[in-house]
Amino acid sequence: MVEGHVTISNLEKVYESGGERTKAIDDLSLEVPSGEFLSVVGPSGCGKSTLLYLIAGFLDESAGTIAVDDVPIDGPGTDRGVVFQDYALFPWRTVMGNVTYGLEQKGVDKKERQDTAQKFINMMDLDGFEDKYPKELSGGMKQRVALARTLAYDPKILLMDEPFGALDQPLREALQDHLLDIWRDLEKTVIFITHDVEEAVYLSERVMIMTRHPGTKKTAVEIDVDRTQPREDIIMSDEYTAMKNDVWQSLREETKPQAQL
Amino acid sequence: MSYADFRLDGLEESVPEPVQRIAWFVFEWIPLAILVGVWELMSGTVVPSVVLPSPFEVGAAVWELLVTGDVLPHLQISLYRVGVGLALSIVVGVLLGVGMARSQPVENVFEVFLALIYPIPKAALVPLAILWLGVGTETAILIVFLACLLPIVLNSYNAAQDVDQNLIWSAQMMGMPSWKIPLKVVIPATFPSILTGIRQAIPIAFIALVSAELIASNEGVGFEILRYGEVGAYTLMFAVLVIISAAAFFAVRGYEWAERRLIRWT
Numbered sequence: 001m002v003e004g005h006v007t008i009s010n011l012e013k014v015y016e017s018g019g020e021r022t023k024a025i026d027d028l029s030l031e032v033p034s035g036e037f038l039s040v041v042g043p044s045g046c047g048k049s050t051l052l053y054l055i056a057g058f059l060d061e062s063a064g065t066i067a068v069d070d071v072p073i074d075g076p077g078t079d080r081g082v083v084f085q086d087y088a089l090f091p092w093r094t095v096m097g098n099v100t101y102g103l104e105q106k107g108v109d110k111k112e113r114q115d116t117a118q119k120f121i122n123m124m125d126l127d128g129f130e131d132k133y134p135k136e137l138s139g140g141m142k143q144r145v146a147l148a149r150t151l152a153y154d155p156k157i158l159l160m161d162e163p164f165g166a167l168d169q170p171l172r173e174a175l176q177d178h179l180l181d182i183w184r185d186l187e188k189t190v191i192f193i194t195h196d197v198e199e200a201v202y203l204s205e206r207v208m209i210m211t212r213h214p215g216t217k218k219t220a221v222e223i224d225v226d227r228t229q230p231r232e233d234i235i236m237s238d239e240y241t242a243m244k245n246d247v248w249q250s251l252r253e254e255t256k257p258q259a260q261l
Numbered sequence: 262m263s264y265a266d267f268r269l270d271g272l273e274e275s276v277p278e279p280v281q282r283i284a285w286f287v288f289e290w291i292p293l294a295i296l297v298g299v300w301e302l303m304s305g306t307v308v309p310s311v312v313l314p315s316p317f318e319v320g321a322a323v324w325e326l327l328v329t330g331d332v333l334p335h336l337q338i339s340l341y342r343v344g345v346g347l348a349l350s351i352v353v354g355v356l357l358g359v360g361m362a363r364s365q366p367v368e369n370v371f372e373v374f375l376a377l378i379y380p381i382p383k384a385a386l387v388p389l390a391i392l393w394l395g396v397g398t399e400t401a402i403l404i405v406f407l408a409c410l411l412p413i414v415l416n417s418y419n420a421a422q423d424v425d426q427n428l429i430w431s432a433q434m435m436g437m438p439s440w441k442i443p444l445k446v447v448i449p450a451t452f453p454s455i456l457t458g459i460r461q462a463i464p465i466a467f468i469a470l471v472s473a474e475l476i477a478s479n480e481g482v483g484f485e486i487l488r489y490g491e492v493g494a495y496t497l498m499f500a501v502l503v504i505i506s507a508a509a510f511f512a513v514r515g516y517e518w519a520e521r522r523l524i525r526w527t
Contacts, residue, residue, distance in 0.1 A: 058430045076433040088427035092449045092526050105436035133526040153435055 003069055004079070004156030004189035006032040006055065011064035013050055024050045026214040028064070034156075037183055037190045039200035041247065042210030042218075043255040048193045051215065052159050055191065056082045068157065078102065081155035085162040087142040089134040095121065095145050096130040102153025120148040123182070140171045144178075151182065157189045164199070173231070176203055180227065197251060201244045202235065209247060212254045221246050314496040322500035332485065332504060339474065339481040340508065342398055343466045346405025350462060354410050355448070355455055358417030363443055375414060383408040384472035391477045401473040401481065408469035409462035416458030420451040453527040456520055463516060467509040482508075 013025040024047040032038050042048045053059045055066055057076040066073050068080065081102075089098050096114070099121055103113035121127055124144040134142055143163055150158065164172040180203060183190055194200050200207045201223055211218045223243050225234055234240055297316045304315040314322075326332040360367040383404050390400040424447050432446045433439070448455075474483020482505045489498035520527075 053430075056430070056434060058433075076430065078434070078436045080434065082430065082434055084427045084431070086425075086427060088425065088431045090428065090431070090446075090449070092452065101432075102435035135526060149435075155434075 003034055005034045005069050006030075006157060006189065006191070007065075007067045007070065008032075008055070009065050009067075011051075011054065011066065012062045013047065013054060013059065014062040023214040025054070026216045028216045030208065030217055032189060032191060034189055035187050036206065037192065037204045039192045039194055039204035039207045040210060041194060041197060041200045041207060041251055042215055043212045043251070044195065045213050046210045046254070047213065047215030048210055049161055051210075052082070052161050052191065052193050055157075056080055056159050058082075078106070078153055079155055080157045080159055081150035081153065083143075083146050083150050083158065083160045083163045085165050087134070087139075087146045089142055089145055089149070091134050094131050094133055095126060095137075098134070098145055099148045099152050101149060106153060117148070117152050120152045123151075124148045124178070140167055140175065143167065143175065147179070147182075151186065155188075157191065158183075160190065160192045162193055162195065165194070165196075172199070177231065179203065184227075197244060197248050201240070201247055202231070207247050209250045209254070218254065219250055221250070312495060314499055318496050319499045319503060322496045323503050326497070326500055326504065332482070332501060335480055335482050335485050335501075336504065336508065338398065339401075339470055339483070339505070342401040342474075342481065343405055343470050343512075346402045346469070347409050347459075347462060347466045349402070349406045350409035350413055350466075351455075351459060353406075354413030354458070355417050355451075357410075358414040358455075358458075359421045359443060359447055359451060361414075362418050362421035363447060375411065378407065379411055383469050384476075387473050387476045390473070396477045396479065398478075400477045401470060404473040405466050405469045408465050412461040412465060413455070413458040416454045416461070417451050420454030421447050424450045452524075456524070456527070460513070460516060460520075463513050464509055467505065467512070471505060 008028060008030040011025055011028040011030075012023070015022045015024055028051065040048050040051065050059065054061055055073075057073050057080070068077075073080075090101065093101065096117055099117040100113045103116060108116070118127075118130075121130060124147060126141065126144055126148065129137065129141065134145070137145065146163070164175050167175065176199065179190075182188075190204075192200070192203060204223055206220050206222050208220045209218045210216065221243060223240075225237070225240055225243075227234070300313070300316050304310050304313045310318075357367075357371055361371055362368070386407065387400065387404060390403050394400045394403060428450055429442055429446055432442060437445060470481070471483040471486070474481040475487050478484045482501055485501045486498055486505075489495070489501060
């Protein structure tokens with residue numbers, strides 16, 4: 001597998017409104033190899049969501065470049081799929097209608113797109129809910145629909161913006177383990193934004209810590225654990241605790257000055 | 262991997278109990294019953310029954326008008342005018358509202374017109390409409406159209422401005438070209454507010470209809486109200502008023518019922 005490789009060089013994002021310029025991202029360079037699971041943590045307001053939306057092509061960079069497989073991106077594209085914190089499902093479409101959406105845009109014929117969608121609906125344990133509308137679903141189910149919708153049109157890169165942030169702890173853990181299974185099976189590159197250190201360390205191969213406003217890459221910590229073990233064994237191990245501490249310390253240095261204000 | 266523990270139980274079990282329905286029905290109609298009671302007491306005592314006929318006489322007159330069919334052609338033409346005026350205002354209003362919300366030039370052009378039309382009582386435009394379109398159906402339709410336009414434009418305009426950006430981005434990332442976004446994402450996302458606008462416009466349509474027909478028509482319920490009033494047939498005048506009120510009431514109720522039945526996702 002050689003696809004889904006993200007290269008970010010000297011990225012800068014400046015917001016302008018009413019003559020005021022706010023620098024959200026400053027000189028950020030980052031390499032995400034194909035198939036990597038990278039989490040991004042940072043103090044609130046550090047621009048981590050902005051970074052994700054820049055990679056998605058929803059926002060335009062002010063300087064620098066973002067390239068996928070060495071081709072600079074030009075707006076949103078089906079090689080990248082975003083999973084939003086608030087799900088962003090189309091309320092007027094059923095679960096099936098949402099999951100087939102991307103395939104419909106690609107011009108896949110009806111039978112095939114329903115079969116493909118069904119596969120991902122089953123994968124997300126949503127069978128039996130194909131004809132429900134988003135408002136009839138719980139938050140956890142909506143997020144699974146959103147994940148199925150993004151996986152169904154097969155982007156190489158998953159961009160996830162605090163996708164489990166609104167869910168309670170047991171549900172979040174179940175979805176995290178599910179996401180790890182999917183990541184292993186489908187071999188996607190994942191860039192995962194979160195403010196939860198535990199979540200970042202548990203899920204990722206590498207955690208990037210961002211500086212406080214304006215955001216740039218502060219450091220990255222490799223998380224080298226054997227992920228075939230059950231969750232309890234992973235989180236109880238000494239190496240894991242040490243790595244988590246590294247991330248936490250590094251993040252704390254960034255949040256501390258703010259907390260004193 | 263199973264999410265069985267997290268499934269919502271009892272999603273389908275929210276059917277209201279018949280008892281609740283009956284109680285609700287009674288509470289809803291008590292004020293009207295009281296009003297009719299007071300009306301009956303006043304008629305012929307405090308107020309002479311010539312100018313305030315008793316509700317039972319009015320009821321009998323309603324029955325008579327319906328059975329003889331005297332009012333039906335008028336009701337039919339009036340409902341036609343309401344229907345056409347409202348339908349036109351929905352088509353134009355939604356396009357204008359969504360267009361203004363999503364395009365600065367469209368907003369610049371139409372905002373000033375809407376701001377000018379907004380404060381004018383639509384009945385004040387009837388003489389002008391007569392001048393342009395003459396006495397009759399076209400004038401009534403124009404007045405209904407103008408009166409209904411604003412609630413529909415405003416509701417769709419506000420909602421189209423507030424469409425969740427993530428929905429638009431979701432469609433774009435899945436490969437939808439930008440030119441399709443207004444039709445395929447903005448209008449569906451705005452749909453619940455468009456329906457609210459239509460719901461608000463229905464009673465306004467009847468108000469505008471009667472005001473137009475009182476002045477600029479030789480048929481229709483507004484004309485009938487005026488005609489019976491002029492010849493002193495006050496009981497029949499009241500009866501026509503009751504009929505048009507009931508028509509407006511059932512139009513709103515029917516619309517709400519259809520909305521609930523037909524659109525499951527809102």
